[in-house]
Amino acid sequence: MNTHDRGAVTTGIARLHATPALAGSGRFGLVTNHTGVLPDLRPAAPALLAAGVPLVALFGPEHGLYGTGQAGESETVRWDPDTALPVYDTYGRAGERLDKLLIDSGVDTLVYDLQDIGARYYTYVWTMFDLMAAAARTGVRFVVADRPNPLGGLVSEGPLLEPGWSSFVGRAPVPVRHGLTCGELARHLNAAAVPRAAGGAVDLTVIEALGWRRAMTAEATGSAWVAPSPNIPTPTTALVYPGTCLFEGTNLSEGRGTTQPFEIVGAPYLDRRFAPALAELALPGVHFRDLRFVPASHGHAGRQLRGVQLHITDRETFMPVRTAVAMLATLRRLYPDDFAWRPADGGGPGADELDVGERDAGRPGADEFDAGGPDADACGRRRFIDLLWGSDRLRRAVDAGDDPLPLCAPPAPPARWAGDDVLLYP
Numbered sequence: 001m002n003t004h005d006r007g008a009v010t011t012g013i014a015r016l017h018a019t020p021a022l023a024g025s026g027r028f029g030l031v032t033n034h035t036g037v038l039p040d041l042r043p044a045a046p047a048l049l050a051a052g053v054p055l056v057a058l059f060g061p062e063h064g065l066y067g068t069g070q071a072g073e074s075e076t077v078r079w080d081p082d083t084a085l086p087v088y089d090t091y092g093r094a095g096e097r098l099d100k101l102l103i104d105s106g107v108d109t110l111v112y113d114l115q116d117i118g119a120r121y122y123t124y125v126w127t128m129f130d131l132m133a134a135a136a137r138t139g140v141r142f143v144v145a146d147r148p149n150p151l152g153g154l155v156s157e158g159p160l161l162e163p164g165w166s167s168f169v170g171r172a173p174v175p176v177r178h179g180l181t182c183g184e185l186a187r188h189l190n191a192a193a194v195p196r197a198a199g200g201a202v203d204l205t206v207i208e209a210l211g212w213r214r215a216m217t218a219e220a221t222g223s224a225w226v227a228p229s230p231n232i233p234t235p236t237t238a239l240v241y242p243g244t245c246l247f248e249g250t251n252l253s254e255g256r257g258t259t260q261p262f263e264i265v266g267a268p269y270l271d272r273r274f275a276p277a278l279a280e281l282a283l284p285g286v287h288f289r290d291l292r293f294v295p296a297s298h299g300h301a302g303r304q305l306r307g308v309q310l311h312i313t314d315r316e317t318f319m320p321v322r323t324a325v326a327m328l329a330t331l332r333r334l335y336p337d338d339f340a341w342r343p344a345d346g347g348g349p350g351a352d353e354l355d356v357g358e359r360d361a362g363r364p365g366a367d368e369f370d371a372g373g374p375d376a377d378a379c380g381r382r383r384f385i386d387l388l389w390g391s392d393r394l395r396r397a398v399d400a401g402d403d404p405l406p407l408c409a410p411p412a413p414p415a416r417w418a419g420d421d422v423l424l425y426p
Contacts, residue, residue, distance in 0.1 A: 008222040012145030012183070012207035013044045013113045020053045022207050023143045029057040029107035031090070031131060034067035035115035035226045044113060045083050055085060057105040061114060061127040062091045063229050070230055071256075090127055098134040109141040115228045116182050118151040119242040120161065121169040121388050124228070128182060129171050129189050129197075136198035143205045146183035146424070148221050150238050153179050153214035153425060156414040157242065158321040159407060161390030169387055176321050176390070177242040179414030180422070183208065187422040208424050217315065231261040240310055243324030246394075249385025250328070251340045253305055257295030264293060265327070266307020268300065269338035275308050277330050285318025287311045322408045325394065329405075332398050341395060344383045 016022050017038055030036070036044040049055050058065060064075025065087050074091040088101050102110075110131055114124040128144070135142045158176025166172070172193040178185060183206035190201045218225060218235040227233045232241065237260075244262040247254040255264040275290035288308040295301050312318050331339045386392045397404040415423055 008039075009148055009212045009216070010210040011039070011147050011223070012209055013048075013147075014038050015207055015210065016053065016111070016145055017044065017047055017051050020048070020051055023053070023109065023111055023205065024141070026054065026108040026141070027056045027106055028054050028109045028111055029059055029088075029102075029105055030055055031059040031061070031110055031112040031114065031127070033060055033063065033065055033114060035228050036113045037226060039223065041224060041226075043082065045080070045085070049083055055083065057107055058083065058085050058087045059090050059101075059105075059110070059131070060087060062123045064089070064091075067227075067229065090131065094130050098130055099138050102131075102134050102138050102140055107140060109143060110135055111143045111145055112182065112186075113145040113147070114182070115147055115226065116149065116185075117228055117232060117238040117241060118149045118177055118179065119245065120158075120174045120176050120178060120390070121245055122228075122241070123168055125182060125185055126168050126171050128186060129193065132186065132190060132194050132202045132204070133197040136194055136200055136202035141203045141205070142186075143207065144183040144186045145207050146181050146209045148209055148212045148216060148218070148223075149179065149181050150218035150225075150235055151177065151179075151242075152217045153181065153184075153414060153423075155179055155411045156417055157319055157408065157411045159390055159393070159409060160417065165382070165387060165390050165392075167382075167387045170390055173390075175414075175417055178418075180418060181209065181212075181424065184414075184418070184422050184424055187424075188418045191422075206424065212425055214425055231256055233259075233261070236312060237262050239312060239315060239318070240320050243320030243322075243327075244310070246324045246328065246385065246388055249342050249383065249388050249395075250331075251299075251338075251342065252307070252331070253295050253299045255293075255295070256298035257301055258293055260309065264291065264307060264309045266291075266293060266300075266305035267338070268303060268305055269335055270306040273334055274306075274330070277334060278308060278327060281326055281330070283319075283323050283326060285312060285314035285316070286323055287313055319408075319411055322405060322411075325404050325408055328394070328398050329403070332401070342384050344381050 030045055038047055058080055063069040069075050074089050077087050080087050088105055112128050116124050132142050156175045156179035160173040161170040190204050195201050232238055241262050244254055247265050252265050252267040255261040275288045278288040291309050292306050294304050385395050393407055394404055
């Protein structure tokens with residue numbers, strides 16, 4: 001993006017702070033975490049209270065209200081000392097349990113303000129969806145204080161999630177890289193998925209982010225980057241994540257426990273062949289550097305691994321999903337006796353998310369999307385790679401030695417899958 005495309009963006013929460021009437025009146029609950037800040041980086045919750053917004057409760061997602069929990073974790077805090085408001089943990093709740101949470105809180109309006117990163121498997125948007133469905137069932141209004149998509153909004157990438165593969169890393173048919181803001185995604189889900197989950201749409205309002213255009217990535221918004229979760233420290237991490245998150249479904253390290261999660265991948269069995277083999281693919285917008293690293297935590301903690309670092313050379317031509325799929329096929333070709341998928345036991349990062357989805361028979365979308373899925377084990381649990389991809393097609397193609405790239409589909413404008421009517425920004 002050219003420097004003249006840079007400019008200040010006014011987020012939805014900043015607009016609500018300036019004009020509380022944008023969200024109407026009532027007893028408000030704020031769905032937020034450490035990313036819920038104003039342009040000057042003040043936390044939004046106490047600032048909204050000071051501005052006269054009638055907040056009576058706070059709701060936290062995965063990683064918790066303060067963002068200290070790791071993948072598949074939340075926090076035990078029940079009271080926020082800065083606002084003197086009760087804190088309700090939404091993580092691990094869906095269906096009737098989430099309905100009860102809303103009823104117990106006494107709110108009649110939920111305001112959602114979480115920073116998404118534009119990938120289907122990032123769970124904040126499914127917290128939004130579950131709460132939209134619960135709000136529809138309990139008669140609570142839903143307001144999205146919109147924020148920019150840090151990847152921009154020009155491109156969607158990867159397949160739609162298929163029926164039978166729903167979980168908390170994907171509740172409804174959305175591409176891997178969706179290309180929408182949370183407000184736009186809420187509009188799409190409210191028409192396409194919430195009625196099926198709740199019996200009707202929710203009363204939805206989107207407070208748009210002023211000044212954002214689809215060509216603007218995180219660096220162009222004029223806003224400080226606040227890491228949305230512990231393993232998304234930079235905008236570059238967010239850019240590669242829609243692709244390299246797929247490595248969570250394998251026996252490789254995806255770089256958790258290092259300073260460059262998702263930018264590096266590795267395993268004990270990789271050798272000097274891997275980086276040159278990837279370079280020969282001439283994938284657009286990325287170079288691969290051979291490296292060794294030792295994760296301090298998570299998979300292969302304390303072991304020296306060999307692998308590659310993805311160096312992004314052109315953000316506009318780099319396609320994270322296609323890149324990762326090509327990497328997976330190369331791994332199977334070079335290391336057929338060592339490369340493996342995580343077993344169908346819900347293990348690894350995100351396991352708690354899968355358990356939530358599996359044990360709550362009444363969760364959103366259960367009637368159409370949660371039939372157990374093909375290739376489930378005796379307990380009905382499915383391989384994590386299949387839940388990430390949204391079907392078992394990628395795993396089966398890689399294992400058969402077929403070219404998996406046709407599964408990616410060419411990158412396309414998000415209107416092609418979501419429709420022009422949900423788009424809010426030029």
